[in-house]
Amino acid sequence: MVQISDDTTPQCDAWEDLTSAVNHRKWLCSLARPHFGEDVLEIGSGAGHHAAEWADMGVRITASEADRRRVDALRERFARDARVTVRELVVPIAGTADYSTVVAVNVLEHIEDDVGALRSFANVLRHGGSVVLVVPAFEFAMSEFGRAVGHHRRYRTASLARALTKAGLQVTHCRYLDGPGLLGWYVARRLLGRWPRRGLAQSAYDAVCVPIERRIETRFGVPFGQSVFAVARRP
Template sequence: MTQISGDTHLQSDALEDLTSAVNYRKWLCSLGFPHFGDDVLEIGSGLGHYASEWADMGARITASEADESRLSTLRERFAHDARVTVRELTVPISETADYSTVVAYNVLEHIEDHVGALRSFSGLLRHGGAIVLVVPAFEFAMSRFDRAIGHHRRYRTAGLSRALTEAGLIVEHCHYINGPGLLAWYVTCRLLGGRPKEGPMLTAYDKLYVPVERRIESRLRMPFGQSVFAVARRP
């Protein structure tokens, strides 16, 4: 297993640029929250936007980071918030623990040995605990921006399910999310060589499109999507 890769400054800039995507963040958090237990570890917490949202939903959560700058931001952000504990956690992970849930949103694709990473995530869980993931979907959408921020791959549901199974986990859910968002990513990042960023387009996407798509996908499983959402359990 290798260290999480990519331009850390560009990663942080991208996280900051997506701060205003409130509806999208709430959607992703709502997918993961029902699978949480009483003691949740988030791997790769970034600037803490997901951790803050989950804390507001009632989760007891430990936010973790390897990057020193982002770790400092997390400690400052949650210094007076008893709902969120902050700790440093680097890959490869050699320790074991007894968390109820490990959640990693847009992290696994940064790790070259993703099966080894999943095994180490499992080692942080109690028996029966859950791993909750979001990863980018479809290799044809791999862009210069993906590579710059350290993505080794994008996933199909079959490939992610296979990696989870190889890691000794039992797959409960694995499906695509944000169907039309895949086209937006492909055009913006792959064809035009851009990146998601703050601005009128993102604001309109978040306010107008996301609530509609969230309602649709609550009733219908998409055959494609910008991301894959998965839940697997340690036996």
């Protein structure tokens, strides 16, 4: 189940501190956008920042959360926005549906049975629909922070592709993102034991480094990164 309980509020606050990384979020949303159809379901929408970004890109999207408080906050945020529907949804998802796309950004690593979760994503897709994922990369970068916020694993491209294939999906894209970010994450989280926080360092990295990385990684693949980006199709 992807859910936020009372004892994880500090961890959730730490994740919300990452939302000031506007350029990084726009980068991820732009990468995902070409793989969307006309009716998109986002799993684990959090405060709704990605959903709002995609809505501004012309996407009709359903934002979802398992935790009632977050669902209520999403409904309040998007109450006057007809582009965004909000629903309460627990993973693995029960039943079937007919979405064109399921997208999950930094969600799958929270789910113990990731293959089972991916199968349930496939079940709410129409045939030919796509699952779009962003997950954290490389197990050596797992930190106390990661474990505190409920991460079961970090992925390599091969392990994520293997999970998608086991779930009956056909992988069409699978690559690393944010090469320098992996080094920064490892130093800050593993070596120094720091949790993510808003601040000058994060703002400077997002404002200066991320646009450069985005231009370079759009043209050239990188052999490692802070995240794995993957797209898989339901046959």
